[in-house]
Amino acid sequence: MLEVVNLTKRYGGLTAVNDVSAQFRKGHISAIIGPNGAGKTTFFNLIAGAVAPTQGRILLNGEDITGMRADQVAVRGVARTFQSTHLFDSATVMDNLIVGHRLRTRSGLWDVILGSARLRTEETLCRRKAEESLEFVGLSHIADRLAGDISQEERKRVAVALALATDPQLLLLDEPAGGINPEETVSLARLIRKLAEHGKTVCLIEHKMDMIMSLADHIVVLNYGAKIADGPPDKVRANPLVIEAYLGADYAQA
Numbered sequence: 047m048l049e050v051v052n053l054t055k056r057y058g059g060l061t062a063v064n065d066v067s068a069q070f071r072k073g074h075i076s077a078i079i080g081p082n083g084a085g086k087t088t089f090f091n092l093i094a095g096a097v098a099p100t101q102g103r104i105l106l107n108g109e110d111i112t113g114m115r116a117d118q119v120a121v122r123g124v125a126r127t128f129q130s131t132h133l134f135d136s137a138t139v140m141d142n143l144i145v146g147h148r149l150r151t152r153s154g155l156w157d158v159i160l161g162s163a164r165l166r167t168e169e170t171l172c173r174r175k176a177e178e179s180l181e182f183v184g185l186s187h188i189a190d191r192l193a194g195d196i197s198q199e200e201r202k203r204v205a206v207a208l209a210l211a212t213d214p215q216l217l218l219l220d221e222p223a224g225g226i227n228p229e230e231t232v233s234l235a236r237l238i239r240k241l242a243e244h245g246k247t248v249c250l251i252e253h254k255m256d257m258i259m260s261l262a263d264h265i266v267v268l269n270y271g272a273k274i275a276d277g278p279p280d281k282v283r284a285n286p287l288v289i290e291a292y293l294g295a296d297y298a299q300a
């Protein structure tokens with residue numbers, strides 16, 4: 047469903063992403079791994095339309111989306127989460143979701159001023175969507191809690207719920223399990239699997255190798271911006287280039 051071809055991003059003399067080609071299949075979970083500074087976040091920024099590539103093409107369901115703006119890419123079914131989840135801590139979880147979903151809908155200033163029918167319909171729709179996505183991520187029971195009072199793992203789940211606002215086909219998750227404990231990591235992995243089971247294509251950046259190896263169908267390894275391996279977890283963890291650049295011999299034998 048997503049294909050990148052010879053994707054390159056240069057910042058002056060530095061090549062953050064270097065001639066990367068890869069395919070991401072519908073309903074699969076793919077992981078982008080690699081050392082710090084390997085180009086993983088830049089890769090996400092390119093797909094999401096946050097930065098334009100220097101070279102190469104990005105195809106989403108066969109449509110060339112290269113160089114489109116982030117909002118144009120989002121409308122076509124791509125959503126993302128970020129390493130840290132920014133929420134309004136003094137508002138409830140539900141209000142955060144309603145606001146998040148609201149920002150992703152169409153009413154303009156005039157609709158708000160005139161209290162248009164479209165605005166009212168959208169408000170109802172936003173609340174319903176917010177409730178649905180909260181239920182999907184397993185957080186209905188904390189809808190009325192203040193966002194500032196919820197755990198780090200719950201924040202990670204809220205981030206996924208926010209990303210679901212646009213009914214995305216492809217979710218780009220940047221370190222979804224960053225900063226949470228091993229038990230919570232297992233439970234978050236279950237949520238990611240559930241996304242795929244519901245037909246979503248998932249692409250994640252993650253440093254937690256145990257999680258990735260048991261969760262991902264497909265792994266792309268970046269090093270200094272270039273792809274050094276691409277394949278199923280077993281094949282990738284046994285690849286000498288990956289062991290040398292990232293995993294280390296201890297992990298490969300574990």
Ligand SMILES: Nc1ncnc2c1ncn2[C@@H]1O[C@H](COP(=O)(O)OP(=O)(O)OP(=O)(O)O)[C@@H](O)[C@H]1O
Nearest residue numbers: 057060061062080081082083084085086087088089
């Ligand atoms: N806007 C920018 N301007 C200049 N250089 C940049 C910019 N964004 C990223 N870079 C550089 O591109 C390279 C890749 O960075 P990127 O953040 O994509 O790596 P990463 O694999 O996501 O790293 P990490 O795991 O630390 O998040 C780095 O050397 C970084 O300094």
